[in-house]
Amino acid sequence: AQKVTQAQTEISVVEKEDVTLDCVYETRDTTYYLFWYKQPPSGELVFLIRRNSFDEQNEISGRYSWNFQKSTSSFNFTITASQVVDSAVYFCALIGSGNTGKLIFGQGTTLQVKP
Amino acid sequence: GAGVSQSPRYKVAKRGQDVALRCDPISGHVSLFWYQQALGQGPEFLTYFQNEAQLDKSGLPSDRFFAERPEGSVSTLKIQRTQQEDSAVYLCASSLVSTALRINSNQPQHFGDGTRLSIL
Numbered sequence: 001a002q003k004v005t006q007a008q009t010e011i012s013v014v015e016k017e018d019v020t021l022d023c024v025y026e027t028r029d030t031t032y033y034l035f036w037y038k039q040p041p042s043g044e045l046v047f048l049i050r051r052n053s054f055d056e057q058n059e060i061s062g063r064y065s066w067n068f069q070k071s072t073s074s075f076n077f078t079i080t081a082s083q084v085v086d087s088a089v090y091f092c093a094l095i096g097s098g099n100t101g102k103l104i105f106g107q108g109t110t111l112q113v114k115p
Numbered sequence: 116g117a118g119v120s121q122s123p124r125y126k127v128a129k130r131g132q133d134v135a136l137r138c139d140p141i142s143g144h145v146s147l148f149w150y151q152q153a154l155g156q157g158p159e160f161l162t163y164f165q166n167e168a169q170l171d172k173s174g175l176p177s178d179r180f181f182a183e184r185p186e187g188s189v190s191t192l193k194i195q196r197t198q199q200e201d202s203a204v205y206l207c208a209s210s211l212v213s214t215a216l217r218i219n220s221n222q223p224q225h226f227g228d229g230t231r232l233s234i235l
Contacts, residue, residue, distance in 0.1 A: 004157075035223065043204065045158070045226035091157050100171040101210070102148060103224060105157030 002027045002096050006106035013082055014114050021077045021109045023092030029053075034068065034075045035093040035103065045091070051075065082113045117141065119227035121207050127233045128197050136192045136230045140209030147190050148224060149182055150206040158206055164190060197234045204229040 003026040013019045025034065036048040049059060051068050059066045063080045079086055089110050093103040120139040128134050140147050146165055150158035151174075160174040166187035175182070179197075184190040194201055208224035 037226075042228060043231075044228045045206065045208075047223040047225065050223055093157075100163045100165075101146060101224075102160040102163060102171065102174070103150075103158070103208075105159070108155075108157050 002029075002094055002104050004092050004094050004104055004106035006090075006092055006109050008109045009107070010110045010112070012112045012114065015084060016081050018078060018080050019082050019111065019113075021079075021090050021092075021111065023075045023077065023106060025073050025075065025092070025094050027094060027096045029096040031096075033095045035095070036066065036075075036077050037091045037093060037105075039089040039091060039108070041088070048077075079111075082111075084113050084115055087111060087113045119207055119209055119225055121205075121227035121230050123230060124228065125231045125233075127235065129235050130199060131196055133193065133195045134197055134232065136194075136205050136232070138190045138192070138207030138209075138227060140188065140190070140207070141211075141225055144209035144211055144225075145187075146210045146212065146224075147184060148208045148210075149190070149192050150208065151176075152204040152206055152229070154203070161192070161205075194232075197232075199234050202232055202234045204231050 005024045032053045034051045037045045038048055039045050049066055056068050065078045067076045089108045091108045092106045122137045148163050149161040151161055152158040162175055162182045163171040164184040167184050179195045181193045206226055206229045208226045210224045211222040
């Protein structure tokens with residue numbers, strides 16, 4: 001079975017604080033892809049990053065960074081110097097091999113950044 | 116526009132009515148997915164099309180749910196005899212690549228704004 005767990009339901013921080021969103025996944029596949037999506041109040045899911053199971057290098061994009069660790073089956077997302085515009089629901093998702101590319105989402109973490 | 120377009124944006128129906136939700140994917144995108152997102156939850160897969168072929172419908176919750184993509188572009192999700200538990204946001208996503216490979220993940224899925232369905 002494949003599963004994604006985002007244990008943090010809601011996080012509230014003050015602007016300029018750093019915040020890390022946790023994601024733990026389960027899969028028996030050796031080849032798989034992990035994703036993060038942002039869902040602002042408008043409802044559209046916005047793609048942030050894709051990482052394949054063979055690439056454990058951490059990635060940084062501006063204020064965003066991702067830490068992929070296969071040993072702990074985790075794919076955590078850190079926002080540095082958070083801003084009010086970062087307020088949204090963030091979803092971690094998994095695609096395993098052998099399926100049609102359907103995304104398996106976690107429950108989501110609601111991030112509120114206060115000014 | 117250049118993105119995935121869904122209509123209507125909001126739909127209110129009485130229990131027992133039929134509804135039809137439309138998705139217009141990004142031009143040229145082969146793959147099309149439908150997801151259902153209940154309040155406070157992550158999206159859950161419903162069905163997948165590669166062009167006009169419905170290759171996976173394992174996520175459809177009952178035979179009241181039906182999806183089609185007759186010309187390999189626009190897709191319609193139909194729900195017959197709606198029930199209150201059908202209330203949710205229905206999201207459509209498209210991506211560029213096909214499932215010629217077993218793992219369809221070379222390109223990310225691009226999502227529309229969704230249709231918020233409320234059943235009274």
